[in-house]
Amino acid sequence: MSFELSASRFLFSQAGAQFRQYKSTVLLLFVILSLRLFNPVWGDVTTALIIEIDGAISPATSNFIEKGLNHGNENGVELIVIEMDTPGGLDTSMRSIIKNILNSKVPVATYVSPKGSRAASAGTFILYASHIAAMAPATNLGAATPVAIGGTAPSPIKPEPVEPEDKEENKSEPLESTPDNETALAKKRLNDAAAYIRSLADRYGRNAEWAELAVREAATLTAEEALENNVIDYVADDLGDLFEQINGHEVETNAGKQTLSTENVLIERFIKDWxxxxxxxxxxxxxxxxxxxxxxxxxxxxxxxxxxxxxxxxxxxxxxxxxxxxxxxxxxxxxxxxxxxxxxxxxxxxxxxxxxxxxxxxxxxxxxxxxxxxxxxxxxxxxxxxxxxxxxxxxxxxxxxxxxxxxxxxxRPIVSGTEGMLGEQGIALEDFDSKGDVLVHGERWQAKTSEPVKKGQGIEITAVKNMLVLIKPTEEG
Known part of the structure; x- marks a missing residue:
C-alpha cells in the first residue's frame, strides 16, 4: 500500500514539473487564441498611408506628395490620407499634386487636420481633387483667388455700361474701354483657375458654384458650412472618426470603382527624407x-x-x-x-x-x-x-x-625675368670706368658701374633698367 502511494506521488510530481516547464507556452497560446477570437482587429486589416502637408505648397511639397503616392500605389496600400494644413502655394506645384491624385489607383482622402488648420487657396483645389474630402471641426477652406508673385489679387473685369445707340454722335465712339495687358492677363488667370476648380467639382459631384465663388470672390467656409453646402464629404474629429465614417464609401479611382473597408485600419506614415x-x-x-x-x-x-x-x-x-x-x-x-x-x-x-x-x-x-x-x-x-x-x-x-x-x-624665389637677374654673378669682358660689356649666364649684357672694372673681374648685378644692368665689382681680375 505504501509503495502504491509513493508511486502516485511520484507520478503527480512529474506531471506538475512538466506543467510548470510548459506553463509559459500554454499561457501564450491561450492569450493568442483569446485575442484572435474576441478582438476584431485580427480580422481583415486595411493599410492606410498617411502623408502630411504642413505649410506652403512648394516644389518640395509636390515632390514629396508624388513620392508618397507612388509608394502607396506600388506597395499595395488600400487608402492614402493626406493630412493638410496649408495657406496655399505655387500654382505649378499644386497642379502637379492634383495630377498625381487624379491618376492614383489607390483612393486618396484629403483631411484638413488638426483642429485650427486650413485649406486655403491651393489647398482648396487639392481638397476638391481628392476622392474623399474631409475636415476636422474648427477648420476652414476657400480664398482660392490666384495671386501673382509680387502682385495683387486679380479682380474680375466689369464691363462699363453701354449707352443706347440712338444718337448719331455715339456711333463713332467706342462702347467699351479696352483693358490693358496686365488686366487682361489677370482675367485670363482668374478664368483659368475658375474653370479648373469647376472641372474638379463636377468630377466628384461637389458644389461647383461655391468653388467658383472661392476663386472669383475669395469666398470661405467653415468645416460645418462646407459639409452643408456639399463642398466636402465628411467632418471628422480625428483619423479614427474619419475611418469609421468612410467605411463602405464607394469611390471611383483611375483603376475603377472601389468600396472602402476601414473597420480595421493599420496606419503607416510616409516620412520626409533628408x-x-x-x-x-x-x-x-x-x-x-x-x-x-x-x-x-x-x-x-x-x-x-x-x-x-x-x-x-x-x-x-x-x-x-x-x-x-x-x-x-x-x-x-x-x-x-x-x-x-x-x-x-x-x-x-x-x-x-x-x-x-x-x-x-x-x-x-x-x-x-x-x-x-x-x-x-x-x-x-x-x-x-x-x-x-x-x-x-x-x-x-x-x-x-x-x-x-x-x-x-x-x-619660391624668382628665377626668370628682370627680377631673376638681381644678385646674379658674372665677369667683365673689358676694362671700363662707366659703361662696358659683361657676361652673365652666358649672355652678353651692357653694364654700367660707379667703380672701375677690369677685364675678367667678377661683378654682381644690383639693378636692371631696360636692357642695361647696374653692377658692382666683387673681386680683382
Missing part, C-alpha cells in the same frame, strides 16, 4: 528672396569688377537655387544646371588659378546638383549619400592640395 527637408528649406519664401538678391547682386559685382571671381561664383549658384525655389526651373533641370556649372568651374580652376575659389564653388555646385537631380524613388536605383559625400570630400582634398602647392610656388 532630401525633401533640404528642398523645403530652399523653397522657403524668405530664403528664396535672399538667394535671388544674392544671385543678382553677385553677378552685378562681378560685372563691375571682372576677375574678382567670388561674387560671380556665389551669385550664379544662388540664382539657380532661387529659380528653383520660385518654380521657374523644375528640380531636375535645376540639378542638371548646377552639375554642369560645377564641372565648368572645376575645369576653369585648372586654367585660371583662383586660390580655390573656382574649385570650391564648382564642388559646391556639383554636390547641390547631385542632391537635387539623383532621386529616382526606386529602391536600388538611387545615388548613395555616402558616395556623394565621398566625392565631395575627395574633391575638396584635391583642391586644398592644389591651393597648398600654389602657395608654396609663390614663396
Amino acid at each position: 532630401r525633401i527637408k533640404f528642398l523645403e528649406t530652399l523653397a522657403d519664401p524668405n530664403l528664396a528672396y535672399l538667394l535671388m538678391l544674392i544671385g543678382i547682386y553677385g553677378l552685378i559685382l562681378e560685372g563691375y569688377n571682372p576677375g574678382s571671381i567670388l561674387p560671380g561664383v556665389v551669385g550664379a549658384i544662388c540664382l539657380i537655387l532661387a529659380l528653383f525655389a520660385f518654380q521657374v526651373l523644375a528640380v531636375n533641370y535645376a540639378g542638371l544646371i548646377l552639375i554642369a556649372l560645377g564641372v565648368v568651374l572645376i575645369v576653369a580652376e585648372a586654367f585660371a588659378p583662383s586660390f580655390g575659389i573656382l574649385g570650391f564653388g564648382g564642388l559646391t555646385s556639383f554636390v547641390l546638383g547631385s542632391i537635387m537631380l539623383f532621386d529616382s524613388g526606386i529602391p536600388g536605383f538611387e545615388v548613395s549619400r555616402l558616395l556623394i559625400g565621398s566625392i565631395a570630400f575627395l574633391g575638396g582634398l584635391i583642391i586644398l592640395g592644389l591651393v597648398f602647392f600654389l602657395a608654396r610656388t609663390l614663396k
Whole structure:
C-alpha cells in the first residue's frame, strides 16, 4: 500500500514539473487564441498611408506628395490620407499634386487636420481633387483667388455700361474701354483657375458654384458650412472618426470603382527624407528672396569688377537655387544646371588659378546638383549619400592640395625675368670706368658701374633698367 502511494506521488510530481516547464507556452497560446477570437482587429486589416502637408505648397511639397503616392500605389496600400494644413502655394506645384491624385489607383482622402488648420487657396483645389474630402471641426477652406508673385489679387473685369445707340454722335465712339495687358492677363488667370476648380467639382459631384465663388470672390467656409453646402464629404474629429465614417464609401479611382473597408485600419506614415527637408528649406519664401538678391547682386559685382571671381561664383549658384525655389526651373533641370556649372568651374580652376575659389564653388555646385537631380524613388536605383559625400570630400582634398602647392610656388624665389637677374654673378669682358660689356649666364649684357672694372673681374648685378644692368665689382681680375 505504501509503495502504491509513493508511486502516485511520484507520478503527480512529474506531471506538475512538466506543467510548470510548459506553463509559459500554454499561457501564450491561450492569450493568442483569446485575442484572435474576441478582438476584431485580427480580422481583415486595411493599410492606410498617411502623408502630411504642413505649410506652403512648394516644389518640395509636390515632390514629396508624388513620392508618397507612388509608394502607396506600388506597395499595395488600400487608402492614402493626406493630412493638410496649408495657406496655399505655387500654382505649378499644386497642379502637379492634383495630377498625381487624379491618376492614383489607390483612393486618396484629403483631411484638413488638426483642429485650427486650413485649406486655403491651393489647398482648396487639392481638397476638391481628392476622392474623399474631409475636415476636422474648427477648420476652414476657400480664398482660392490666384495671386501673382509680387502682385495683387486679380479682380474680375466689369464691363462699363453701354449707352443706347440712338444718337448719331455715339456711333463713332467706342462702347467699351479696352483693358490693358496686365488686366487682361489677370482675367485670363482668374478664368483659368475658375474653370479648373469647376472641372474638379463636377468630377466628384461637389458644389461647383461655391468653388467658383472661392476663386472669383475669395469666398470661405467653415468645416460645418462646407459639409452643408456639399463642398466636402465628411467632418471628422480625428483619423479614427474619419475611418469609421468612410467605411463602405464607394469611390471611383483611375483603376475603377472601389468600396472602402476601414473597420480595421493599420496606419503607416510616409516620412520626409533628408532630401525633401533640404528642398523645403530652399523653397522657403524668405530664403528664396535672399538667394535671388544674392544671385543678382553677385553677378552685378562681378560685372563691375571682372576677375574678382567670388561674387560671380556665389551669385550664379544662388540664382539657380532661387529659380528653383520660385518654380521657374523644375528640380531636375535645376540639378542638371548646377552639375554642369560645377564641372565648368572645376575645369576653369585648372586654367585660371583662383586660390580655390573656382574649385570650391564648382564642388559646391556639383554636390547641390547631385542632391537635387539623383532621386529616382526606386529602391536600388538611387545615388548613395555616402558616395556623394565621398566625392565631395575627395574633391575638396584635391583642391586644398592644389591651393597648398600654389602657395608654396609663390614663396619660391624668382628665377626668370628682370627680377631673376638681381644678385646674379658674372665677369667683365673689358676694362671700363662707366659703361662696358659683361657676361652673365652666358649672355652678353651692357653694364654700367660707379667703380672701375677690369677685364675678367667678377661683378654682381644690383639693378636692371631696360636692357642695361647696374653692377658692382666683387673681386680683382
